[in-house]
Each structure stands twice: as C-alpha cells, then as structure tokens.
Amino acid sequence: MRKLYIIGIGAGDPEHVTMQAIRAMNAVDVFFFLDKGESKSDLVKLRQEICERYVSRPYRVVEAVDPVRDPSIESYTERVEAWHRQRALLYEAFISEELGEEDCGAILVWGDPSLYDSTLRIVEKVIARGKVSFDYEVIPGITSLQSLAARHKIVLNGIGESVSITTGRQLAANGLPPETENSVIMLDGNNSFKHLLGQNLSIYWGAYLGTEKEILLSGKLDDIAETIEATRREARQRHGWIMDIYMLTRPAVSNHR
Numbered sequence: 001m002r003k004l005y006i007i008g009i010g011a012g013d014p015e016h017v018t019m020q021a022i023r024a025m026n027a028v029d030v031f032f033f034l035d036k037g038e039s040k041s042d043l044v045k046l047r048q049e050i051c052e053r054y055v056s057r058p059y060r061v062v063e064a065v066d067p068v069r070d071p072s073i074e075s076y077t078e079r080v081e082a083w084h085r086q087r088a089l090l091y092e093a094f095i096s097e098e099l100g101e102e103d104c105g106a107i108l109v110w111g112d113p114s115l116y117d118s119t120l121r122i123v124e125k126v127i128a129r130g131k132v133s134f135d136y137e138v139i140p141g142i143t144s145l146q147s148l149a150a151r152h153k154i155v156l157n158g159i160g161e162s163v164s165i166t167t168g169r170q171l172a173a174n175g176l177p178p179e180t181e182n183s184v185i186m187l188d189g190n191n192s193f194k195h196l197l198g199q200n201l202s203i204y205w206g207a208y209l210g211t212e213k214e215i216l217l218s219g220k221l222d223d224i225a226e227t228i229e230a231t232r233r234e235a236r237q238r239h240g241w242i243m244d245i246y247m248l249t250r251p252a253v254s255n256h257r
C-alpha cells in the first residue's frame, strides 16, 4: 500500500529536524513540495537543503505551485475552504500519479503539522474523496512557538497559569484572550499588537527564527511597539517576505517568570 509521511521539519533551522524525521525521510521515494511563489522560495530552499543534508538514498522531488486564495470569496472561512479543496486535488494527483503501489511519499511541513497548518485537514479531505487509498503517518516537528521561547529564554506560562495561542486577525478583532495571562500571536501581517497599547503588557517578538535572518526584540509593549513595526516593515522589504511570532504577557505574571 502507498504510504504518505507528513513530517514536521521545524521552523527554520535545519538542525530542528528530529532523528525520527530523518528516519522517516530515508524511507521516502518521492517528496512533494508546494511552491508558494518567488518571495517565499527561501522556504522551498530550506526543504531542499534538509533533503540534501539528511537523505542518503535516491529520491525524487515533485514540485507544484500552491493555488492562491480566491480574493473574490468574501468570507475568510469559505475562502480558506475553497483553497483547501484545490490543494486536496493537488495532493490526490501527487499520490495517485507520482507514487507506485508500494511507494512512500512525504510532505515536509513547516514547524509542526498540528499548529496553524492545513496539511492534515487536506489529507483527510483526500481520504474522504475516496479516489486513492493510502496509509499515512505524522512525524512531529519543533514549532515556531518553541523556537520563540527558546531564543528569548522564557517559559510560556507563569507558575500554574495558562497560555493561549491565537492569530493577529483574532487579536485585532477581539483583543487579548480574556482567560489567560499569556498569549502567543501567530500569522499577524498587520502589527495587531498596536491595538493593545496602554495596558502595561510585555512583548517577546521574533522574526525568521532559526534562520540567518533571525531578529529578536523584547520589552514593554508601549516602549517598543513602534520599533517592532519599523523593523518588521524594513525586514519585509529587504527579504520580500517575513514570518514573525510574539508572546504578550500581562503585568501580574511577570513576577512569576
């Protein structure tokens, strides 16, 4: 039976790749890369580098262009679902056309597949369509969240506290999650932290974590919000893309850190 590995490769540093991932990668006949366009080709390059560095048997790479989200679909959820359907067709074609009956394929997922990544949902969609049969296995990877914590040398929670993980979109619409003292914000293209000035929050910000381009900033949000915004803008212009993540903590917890 065909087998598909969904492998978390860490969030930027090739040394994030685990021994388990390396073992799985060395069972793979064909890797499937989705190219998100020129500006993010650094991300494809990292996947190539990881294969070259860690795979010691012959393999093929099949590349496809990632479909773009249709801006004419107004609802965010529907837009993402339509995009997932298109991706499911690509995955289905990959499995049925590129893998022989006993072959093993792999999709290398940025960070870990459990965190803001659609690969597992799409694989479920392919299975639900029932056009191709295959077995699959998930190999965990180091997330950008763990990378942020390690680079800033912080514990995400104060003693006995909880942590929320949310998006820039949610933060801008609803403010900080009310029940938690510690929030990690991902997928924020709009500096949504700007809506939270005057609350005595602390921020730990990281961009391009684990890569040569890495930038780290931390301090009181009110003091460094403008610096982060300017740094973000300049880095994005220089590299053509940016991925950043940050942690916001309420003042009461900073004593416990």
Ligand SMILES: C[S@@+](CC[C@H](N)C(=O)[O-])C[C@H]1O[C@@H](n2cnc3c(N)ncnc32)[C@H](O)[C@@H]1O
Binding pocket: 011, 012, 110, 111, 112, 113, 114, 115, 116, 117, 142, 143, 144, 145, 185, 186, 187, 188, 206, 207, 208, 209, 210, 211, 243, 244, 245
């Ligand atoms: C689509 S999500 C993928 C998350 C990934 N699955 C993970 O485990 O980290 C992309 C978001 O992850 C964060 N991210 C991923 N890699 C990053 C990196 N190297 N540096 C900073 N943020 C990163 C950013 O918030 C980015 O907008």
